[in-house]
Amino acid sequence: MGNDPRGYYHSLGVSHEASIEQIKKTYRALAKIYHPDINDDPKAAERFRVISEAYDTLIDPELRKKYDETNTVSEQDAAPPEPKAKVNPVHCSSCAKPTAQPRFLVFRSVVSYIFATQTNPTSGIFCSQCAKKKALRASAISALFGWWGVPWGPINTIKEVIRNSLGGERSPEIDEKLMWQNAVAFLERGDYLLSASIATKLINSTDKGISSAASELLDLLRAQGVEPRSIKQNWRFSFPNFASQIAMVSFLPGVVAASIYLDSAQNNQISTFSSGNSAGSDNEPVIVNQCVDMPTNGEVLSEMGSKLEASHKITVENGSKGDAIVKIKDSLSRNTVAAFYVAEKSKASFDNIPDGSYVVQFANGTKLNSTCDGFLDGTYSQFEGHQKLSTQYDSTSIYTQELVFTLFPALNGNIDIDTIKAADF
Ligand SMILES: [Zn+2]
Structure with missing residues (x-):
């Protein structure tokens, strides 16, 4: 000795x-x-x-x-050179626990504003548990906020959610270095079995330094009688994890798709019913309106009360795409005083309106419904405020009023409009 x-x-x-x-x-x-x-x-x-x-x-x-x-x-003058500190096993950057199989990962969340879509990366060295949480979190943010940008919101949301659900963006070279650090750290701590088992996974590394160092380490440990075992693969692809992220992000578009499907299913019912009624045309389902004919421009669809001597007039110019149905309603009782049809790019008037206070609503669309009182693809709006119409008299004349409204394009319209529910039309 x-x-x-x-x-x-x-x-x-x-x-x-x-x-x-x-x-x-x-x-x-x-x-x-x-x-x-x-x-x-x-x-x-x-x-x-x-x-x-x-x-x-x-x-x-x-x-x-x-x-x-x-x-x-x-x-000897100098201190012993043996370093006291040992190489540390890699720690998860999220939970700070040492992890035998760390990965450096990037998860991205997508946030959209109307015309802008932003992708935010979260990166770090993670254990498999924390990686799952980070992926879910990034996908949840995308599911809520990623969709709404045109046109990149949906594209990026789908792309990033799929990538997150498959485990995030990996950097194999970094991961191999991290694993190698662990192989050395466990070697120094006397955990030869774990060290050798990690080294076994690095023998085929594309980094020549790591692959040859791993086989040297294995030779050293085998000479000591250590036989490596296969280590538990805790990064295995998890279908429930994948499915939950896809389901989460599909939820909103799913609701939209379902409502479109239900809407078209309803249309099919109408067309099937109509084809049964029209003899001789069994093969071709045709949408037949119960209101017999397409209304013409200016056609009065409903009217309350009899012809008045002194009445006011409402004129509507339809500059929008599609036809319009205009409803004039008593502002207190909400009873429809009159409804009339204004064809696309046309102008029409109704001139039998008594003194009173009114709200003017319109439905706009291209596919008239079966009862001709709305549109299947309609948008419903109301001109702002109450329209007060009153007859003025002087010694020689009677003065009535005419109100003129313009529908769309909204920027050039003469009056502000508010969107209303179809049920309120
Ligand atoms: Zn962790």
């Missing part, structure tokens, strides 16, 4: 009787394992420096002899 004042034999893991060949072989293996090129941990670089110093001394017969003759540490 000789002296080892600076721990040279210990740090190379060789005996005092080791041959030059043995020292060279061990050094080559350790130099690969701790090489700074494949170890980002500064403690690995420190270890690399120490084994290099030990090697330089023990490989030279004269220096080795001198070192062997040194009796105690006190005869």
